[in-house]
Structure formats: structure tokens, C-alpha cells
Amino acid sequence: MKKIYIISAALTTAAIIAFLCAAPHLIRTTILSENNVSYEQPVPSIAGGRILSQQFVPQYEMIKNIEIYINALSCSRAQGYLHISISGPDTGIAYENQLALSELPEYGMTSIADDITVIPGSTYTLSLEAVDTADDGPAISFYPTMIAANTEEQGRKLTYGGLPLADSVLRASFRYSVPLAPINYLAYCFFIAFVILFCAERLKK
Amino acid sequence: MTNTAKTKSNMILIVVASLFTVLYISLIFNQNIWTDEAFTIELTRKNSLFGIIHKTAVDVHPPLYYIIVKIFISLFGSSFQIYKMVSILPMTLTMALSVTHIRPWFGMKRALLFLVFLNAIPCVMEYGVQIRMYSWCIFFITLMGLSAYGALTRDTFVHWHTLTLSSICACYTHNFAMISAMIIYVLLGITLAVRKRAFPVRWFISGTVSGICFIPWLPTLLRQTGSRIGNYWIPPVTIDTIAGYFDDLFGSRLPYTAVMFAILFLIAIFLCKHSRREEYFVAVLILVPVFTALAGILISVMLTPFFIARYLIPCMGITALFLAVRLGGMLHSRATIVLLGIFLTVMIGNSYYTNYLSEYRSTHTDEFLRYMDENRTPDDIILYNNQEYGFIYECYFGSDKLRFMDNMDFSSQFDRIWYLDSCVSPWLSDVTLEKHGLVKKYIATLGIEQNDFILYKICKKP
Numbered sequence: 163m164k165k166i167y168i169i170s171a172a173l174t175t176a177a178i179i180a181f182l183c184a185a186p187h188l189i190r191t192t193i194l195s196e197n198n199v200s201y202e203q204p205v206p207s208i209a210g211g212r213i214l215s216q217q218f219v220p221q222y223e224m225i226k227n228i229e230i231y232i233n234a235l236s237c238s239r240a241q242g243y244l245h246i247s248i249s250g251p252d253t254g255i256a257y258e259n260q261l262a263l264s265e266l267p268e269y270g271m272t273s274i275a276d277d278i279t280v281i282p283g284s285t286y287t288l289s290l291e292a293v294d295t296a297d298d299g300p301a302i303s304f305y306p307t308m309i310a311a312n313t314e315e316q317g318r319k320l321t322y323g324g325l326p327l328a329d330s331v332l333r334a335s336f337r338y339s340v341p342l343a344p345i346n347y348l349a350y351c352f353f354i355a356f357v358i359l360f361c362a363e364r365l366k367k
Numbered sequence: 368m369t370n371t372a373k374t375k376s377n378m379i380l381i382v383v384a385s386l387f388t389v390l391y392i393s394l395i396f397n398q399n400i401w402t403d404e405a406f407t408i409e410l411t412r413k414n415s416l417f418g419i420i421h422k423t424a425v426d427v428h429p430p431l432y433y434i435i436v437k438i439f440i441s442l443f444g445s446s447f448q449i450y451k452m453v454s455i456l457p458m459t460l461t462m463a464l465s466v467t468h469i470r471p472w473f474g475m476k477r478a479l480l481f482l483v484f485l486n487a488i489p490c491v492m493e494y495g496v497q498i499r500m501y502s503w504c505i506f507f508i509t510l511m512g513l514s515a516y517g518a519l520t521r522d523t524f525v526h527w528h529t530l531t532l533s534s535i536c537a538c539y540t541h542n543f544a545m546i547s548a549m550i551i552y553v554l555l556g557i558t559l560a561v562r563k564r565a566f567p568v569r570w571f572i573s574g575t576v577s578g579i580c581f582i583p584w585l586p587t588l589l590r591q592t593g594s595r596i597g598n599y600w601i602p603p604v605t606i607d608t609i610a611g612y613f614d615d616l617f618g619s620r621l622p623y624t625a626v627m628f629a630i631l632f633l634i635a636i637f638l639c640k641h642s643r644r645e646e647y648f649v650a651v652l653i654l655v656p657v658f659t660a661l662a663g664i665l666i667s668v669m670l671t672p673f674f675i676a677r678y679l680i681p682c683m684g685i686t687a688l689f690l691a692v693r694l695g696g697m698l699h700s701r702a703t704i705v706l707l708g709i710f711l712t713v714m715i716g717n718s719y720y721t722n723y724l725s726e727y728r729s730t731h732t733d734e735f736l737r738y739m740d741e742n743r744t745p746d747d748i749i750l751y752n753n754q755e756y757g758f759i760y761e762c763y764f765g766s767d768k769l770r771f772m773d774n775m776d777f778s779s780q781f782d783r784i785w786y787l788d789s790c791v792s793p794w795l796s797d798v799t800l801e802k803h804g805l806v807k808k809y810i811a812t813l814g815i816e817q818n819d820f821i822l823y824k825i826c827k828k829p
Contacts, residue, residue, distance in 0.1 A: 189622050198812040199790050199819040309812055309821060346621055349713040353627050356706035357634070363700060364638045
């Protein structure tokens with residue numbers, strides 16, 4: 163019987179060490195930061211070089227995705243794409259993506275950028291442009307700053323075609339992926355230890 | 368077991384059950400309610416017992432829970448806390464079964480494990496404090512499962528009587544609790560027939576009495592079901608929704624909680640043996656949630672989507688019983704008991720914290736109500752534009768001074784209007800306000816339940 167406990171203890175230790183190494187990457191939780199409720203207004207077109215840019219300050223290191231409100235009901239989605247870029251504090255491009263208009267929903271919150279590593283507290287700029295479209299392309303929504311700005315957009319600029327849109331912020335939600343507080347790992351560690359010891363005892367019998 | 372040892376064991380179980388009850392009670396000191404809870408409040412505040420039966424006949428649920436609520440609020444008043452206490456009571460009664468049934472039949476260790484498992488299942492604590500019927504369903508179905516076990520192993524009048532009574536109560540509390548009750552009867556019938564190799568007469572009488580007692584409600588149930596075909600709010604059942612049922616019940620804010628519970632189920636099914644022959648019926652009881660889910664999926668596919676994960680909550684008591692009896696019987700070393708105990712304690716803490724956040728931190732309700740308490744006078748009108756939430760607002764402010772946008776007469780007498788603008792149609796134009804010499808001032812962005820709104824104060828132009 164004593165042998166069982168020694169083997170179980172060794173296996174448990176190895177499993178817990180492996181778990182603790184992998185946990186910060188594997189076991190994460192999400193935090194969502196979004197606008198307050200408000201009446202939105204659309205930027206009718208971001209085609210033809212009319213770039214829409216929103217400055218934002220991320221709260222955590224890993225952005226799982228950014229969603230914006232797109233309305234493509236009255237535009238052709240047969241051709242063209244949405245060019246998304248995020249430039250960092252050092253003015254370099256931190257993220258770039260192209261979404262074919264044909265892949266966009268008719269309207270609604272749409273994920274435009276995934277898995278971006280950022281420096282929390284630094285200012286980034288999210289730029290949106292519709293390229294090679296058959297017409298004006300989709301409309302993008304914005305909100306009044308005072309009522310609806312989320313933490314990332316608070317006090318930051320929204321510009322359209324190079325000109326500031328006063329007292330306005332992009333309708334956007336930021337979903338972060340953050341590691342769990344280490345105290346939570348206890349649950350997994352005790353569970354691993356229980357399963358290994360229990361199975362060892364049962365198999366022995 | 369000596370009498371002293373029994374008393375000591377019972378005292379420990381009572382203390383643990385009391386502590387859990389205190390945990391539940393600590394979750395009710397808030398003003399948070401959601402749509403279904405508002406329905407319960409409105410139905411029971413506005414109607415007599417007869418009216419409740421009549422109105423539930425039009426809705427989709429049977430009337431017993433609402434009748435229980437009506438009796439309680441008639442005796443103790445209709446504050447939100449009384450409503451929530453009515454839901455906590457059956458949780459305490461379910462835990463009391465560990466003293467009355469589980470300890471005498473399965474031993475102290477399993478009785479204690481039952482209490483811990485019951486409260487560690489994440490969805491149980493969530494629905495244990497909601498102004499809905501689920502905690503009563505848990506009590507009736509758990510009592511029924513235990514009575515079925517008692518009827519099988521002891522075959523006394525008391526157990527058959529309790530089985531019949533609890534099944535009738537379950538049937539009159541929730542339609543899917545009725546399906547679970549039917550499944551318990553079928554499993555018991557098959558077990559008795561196989562074991563005794565004769566037709567189980569008492570089982571037949573008990574089932575027939577239950578069936579006859581439900582006959583008065585049967586036409587209503589059939590009419591309700593028929594009228595909802597093709598126009599019910601539940602989304603269609605897909606492979607993804609079926610795969611999500613387990614996570615909905617056993618998942619929590621801690622990632623992979625459902626996976627850990629799934630592993631415990633696998634261990635309980637494949638690695639555990641019953642320590643006494645008759646205990647196999649407890650293992651059979653785990654088929655109740657499985658067959659209830661299958662029945663729900665089948666109804667949803669064949670008729671119209673009628674089934675969601677929370678309709679399995681009535682089976683969570685017997686699920687906890689299954690885990691406690693199967694795993695408890697195999698926990699021989701102190702180390703495994705301690706490890707499982709700590710793990711489940713952490714899970715209870717996790718479940719409690721999740722529900723604490725949900726009850727106290729997830730909405731702006733308290734903030735909004737506090738502001739209104741401090742600033743609203745009796746002649747003020749509360750105006751809203753999200754029609755769906757009208758009956759929720761009514762639970763907080765009554766109907767006298769509450770106005771939906773389409774019914775608002777701006778030329779009537781009032782001191783001030785508090786406008787809850789959910790930014791949906793119909794909206795209030797500045798032209799309308801101008802016409803009546805009114806002006807609106809932004810106060811804050813607040814909300815009730817998951818319905819956020821902008822709070823404006825509307826007064827006469829200076």
C-alpha cells in the first residue's frame with residue numbers, strides 16, 4: 163500500500179509541475195470592456211481613403227478580439243475588403259488584417275482583430291478603411307463620448323478622413339484574455355492529486 | 368451505530384446544512400431580479416390563488432410553485448427577500464434529506480458528501496436563490512428518488528406514500544420535473560420487475576394515483592404545448608446546444624469546471640462499485656437526467672424547441688446523490704477524503720463567489736434604486752421606452768406613476784419625469800419636449816437587470 167502512495171505522490175508532483183508550467187497559457191479567463199448604452203450614429207463610408215481612426219489605451223496585455231458595429235445592409239459585398247490596422251506607441255504597425263466584405267454580416271457587432279499583444283497603458287490607433295469596394299462600402303457606428311465611451315476610448319480621439327470627430331468614440335468592445343489569479347490553481351492541483359490517488363487505489367484493488 | 372454516534376452525526380449534518388443555508392441567505396440582500404422572477408412577482412402579487420391557477424394555465428408552467436409563493440407572501444409580506452427565502456426553503460429541505468434519509472441508509476460520509484456535492488454543482492446555488500420554481504423541483508425530485516430507493520429496499524407504506532406525493536408535487540411544479548418523475552417511476556418499475564420477477568402491484572398503484580392526480584392539469588398541459596408549437600422563445604436544438612448542456616449546468620467562472628465534473632462522473636461510473644447490492648438503484652438514478660435530456664431533445668426536434676439546460680436542474684439533487692454514494696463508497700483512505708473535500712470546498716467557494724458577483728456586482732440596479740430613493744418625490748413620473756421591461760419596472764415602482772412612452776401624456780400634471788431611455792424605439796424627440804415646454808437633463812447611465820438605460824430628468828423649462 164505504501165508503494166501506491168509513493169507512486170501517486172511522484173505522479174501527482176510531476177502532473178502538478180506540468181500543469182503549473184502550462185496553466186498561464188492554457189487556463190485563462192476573458193474580460194470584456196464595452197460601451198455604455200447610447201444612440202449611435204453611422205460614418206456612412208470608409209471607402210475612397212476616408213480612413214476612420216480611433217485611439218485607444220488597452221488595459222491588459224492580450225487582446226483576444228476587438229469588435230465594432232458594422233452595417234453592410236445597403237452596400238454591395240460582392241467585392242472589396244476591410245483593411246484593419248493597429249499602430250503602436252512606437253508608430254509601427256502592431257497588427258494588420260484584411261476582411262473580405264463578403265465575409266461580413268449584414269449588420270451587427272463584428273470581430274475585426276484577434277489575438278493582439280499590446281502594452282497596457284500605451285496609446286494605440288485602430289484604423290479602418292474599405293478598399294476596392296463597388297460602392298461606399300459598409301457604415302461604421304460611433305457613439306457620444308460623454309455617455310458611451312469605454313475605458314479604452316475615454317479621452318482619446320476619433321478621426322474621420324483625417325479630421326477629428328468631436329465628442330465621439332467608435333462603437334467598439336475589447337475582449338481581453340487574462341491569466342487566472344494563481345490562487346485559483348489550487349482547485350486544479352487538488353483535483354489532479356485526488357484523481358491520481360483515487361485511480362491508483364482503485365487500480366491496486 | 369450507537370445512539371450517541373447517530374446524534375453526533377446528525378448534529379454535524381445539521382450544522383453543515385445550516386451553514387450552507389446561511390450562504391444562500393447571504394445572497395438575497397439585493398434588489399436584483401430578472402424577467403422570469405418579475406413574472407413570478409407580478410403573478411403572485413396581483414392574483415388570488417384561483418387567479419394564479421387560471422393565469423398559469425395560460426402560461427407554460429404548472430401552478431404549485433406560485434401557490435406556495437402566494438401562501439408565503441400572504442403570511443410574511445411581499446418583499447423581494449421573502450420571495451427569495453421561498454426558494455431557499457426547499458434547498459434547506461433537500462439538505463435535510465441527508466439527515467432523514469441518506470445518513471441512515473448510506474452512512475455519515477456519504478450524507479456529508481451529498482451536502483457538499485449538492486452545493487458544489489455551480490448551477491444549484493445560482494437557481495437556489497432565484498424567484499423561480501427550480502429549487503422546489505430539486506427537493507421534490509430528490510425526495511422522490513430517495514423514496515423510490517426506500518420503496519425498493521424497504522417496501523413500506525411510508526415510502527410508497529412519499530413517492531406518490533412527491534411525484535404529484537413535482538408534476539405540478541415544472542413540466543420537465545414531471546418527465547423526470549415519470550422516468551423515476553419507469554426505472555423503479557423495471558428494477559422491481561427484474562428483481563422480484565413479478566408484477567410490482569404497489570408500484571402500479573402509486574403510479575396510477577400520481578397519474579390520476581395529474582389528470583385535471585393534463586388538458587391544460589396539452590393545450591399549452593399545442594399553442595406554443597412553432598412560436599416558443601427557445602432556440603432550435605442543435606449539436607452545439609446539446610454539447611453545451613453539461614457546461615451550462617456544471618461550468619462556472621473557473622475554466623474547465625465542467626471538465627473536472629465530467630471526470631468525476633466518469634470515475635463514479637467506471638471506477639466505482641456499489642458496496643451493497645441494492646445501491647445499484649442509486650447508480651440507475653443517474654439515468655434520470657440523461658433520459659430527461661433525451662426526452663427534451665426529442666420533443667424539441669419532433670414538435671418545437673421546448674428544452675433548455677436549466678430544465679435539468681430538478682435532477683441535480685439525485686445527481687449529487689449519485690456522486691456522493693458512488694464516490695463515497697470508494698473513499699477508503701484519509702488522503703483521498705481530504706483531497707476530494709478540499710477540492711469540493713474550493714468549488715463551493717467558487718460557486719458562491721460567482722453567484723455573489725452575479726447577485727451584487729453584475730448590474731446597476733442598487734445604484735439606480737438608491738439614486739431614485741434619494742431624488743424621486745411621490746408625484747414624479749417614471750417614463751420608459753423599452754416595453755419588454757415594463758413589468759420589471761412595475762415590481763420596483765408599482766403601476767401608478769409608471770408610464771410607457773406611447774401612453775405618456777406630457778400635458779398632464781406632474782412634478783418631474785424620470786426618463787429611462789434604453790435607446791430603443793419609441794424614442795422621445797426634443798421637439799415633443801419643446802412643444803410642452805420641457806427640457807431633459809442627462810443624469811447617468813444606469814440599468815436594471817441586464818437592461819441598461821440612460822437616466823434623464825425631465826422638468827419644466829425655467
